[in-house]
Amino acid sequence: MTGFLDLAAGIAREAGEMLLAKRPARPEAVSTKSSATDVVTALDRASEDLIRARIRAARPGDAVLGEEGGESAGEGRVRWVVDPIDGTVNFMYGLPDWCVSIAVEVDGEIVAGVVNVVPRGELYAAEKGGGAELLREGLPAERLRCNTGVPLSRALIATGFGYRPERRAVQAEVLAHVLPRVRDIRRGGSCAADLCAVASGRVDGYYERGPEYWDYAAGGLIAAEAGARIGGLDGRPCNPGLTLCAAPGLFEELHDLLAPLDPERDT
Numbered sequence: 001m002t003g004f005l006d007l008a009a010g011i012a013r014e015a016g017e018m019l020l021a022k023r024p025a026r027p028e029a030v031s032t033k034s035s036a037t038d039v040v041t042a043l044d045r046a047s048e049d050l051i052r053a054r055i056r057a058a059r060p061g062d063a064v065l066g067e068e069g070g071e072s073a074g075e076g077r078v079r080w081v082v083d084p085i086d087g088t089v090n091f092m093y094g095l096p097d098w099c100v101s102i103a104v105e106v107d108g109e110i111v112a113g114v115v116n117v118v119p120r121g122e123l124y125a126a127e128k129g130g131g132a133e134l135l136r137e138g139l140p141a142e143r144l145r146c147n148t149g150v151p152l153s154r155a156l157i158a159t160g161f162g163y164r165p166e167r168r169a170v171q172a173e174v175l176a177h178v179l180p181r182v183r184d185i186r187r188g189g190s191c192a193a194d195l196c197a198v199a200s201g202r203v204d205g206y207y208e209r210g211p212e213y214w215d216y217a218a219g220g221l222i223a224a225e226a227g228a229r230i231g232g233l234d235g236r237p238c239n240p241g242l243t244l245c246a247a248p249g250l251f252e253e254l255h256d257l258l259a260p261l262d263p264e265r266d267t
């Protein structure tokens with residue numbers, strides 16, 4: 001690990017340790033965002049504050065885009081993209097799929113990404129062109145490869161749901177068409193962890209309407225470096241309309257199942 005990746009991994013580890021140490025038995029929402037179920041805890045903000053402070057100390061000229069704090073301009077070619085807790089609802093309920101996600105862009109291209117799935121002790125890391133790895137304390141680094149050669153009918157597909165009812169109604173309608181055509185569905189509760197699950201072969205594919213850039217920036221690089229294809233509908237890059245990720249072959253099958261369902265709608 002070198003340069004940006006090393007720094008991102010160190011910061012994601014420190015934020016993860018802080019979150020584990022300070023997480024109360026039942027963290028409470030301190031405010032809501034897009035709907036009453038789209039919550040922020042005090043520790044989402046504390047995690048982002050810590051991450052921003054460490055980036056500022058190490059690289060004061062870099063821009064930062066964070067879910068909670070928005071965009072702070074920089075003066076160079078580098079921007080950090082941060083989700084301080086991805087899977088806040090899991091974090092509140094004590095479920096294990098929540099993570100700290102940090103990506104680094106140079107001239108608008110993501111060059112490094114780390115996803116620290118804190119309760120599982122799993123740090124996923126990738127550098128553009130350098131492959132993806134799973135790092136666990138006391139174990140050798142594991143090179144990640146996504147599952148290949150899985151037809152849609154035998155694919156385990158992860159997905160997620162947005163926070164607003166008018167989006168969920170369409171997501172339920174789309175899901176009703178997908179579920180009879182795949183092995184099964186998983187709803188893990190963290191987009192970044194879902195993309196790492198594609199990278200490590202714990203699921204075969206993932207799709208979701210709604211994830212924002214900070215949700216998929218790091219996990220998307222990790223999945224791509226593990227051999228997966230990631231994108232949106234009709235050849236577009238992934239975007240909040242739709243994020244789709246699977247090995248080549250399954251990606252196209254899943255795409256062609258989803259596209260006629262018009263999954264980017266809200267009611």
Ligand code: IPD
Binds near residue numbers: 086088161188191
């Ligand atoms: C959410 C999670 C969830 C996904 C939502 C995201 P948050 O992020 O990634 O799995 O379904 O679309 O908004 O709110 O926990 O940071």
Ligand code: CA
Binds near residue numbers: 086191214
């Ligand atoms: Ca998120």
Ligand code: CA
Binds near residue numbers: 044067084
């Ligand atoms: Ca978040």
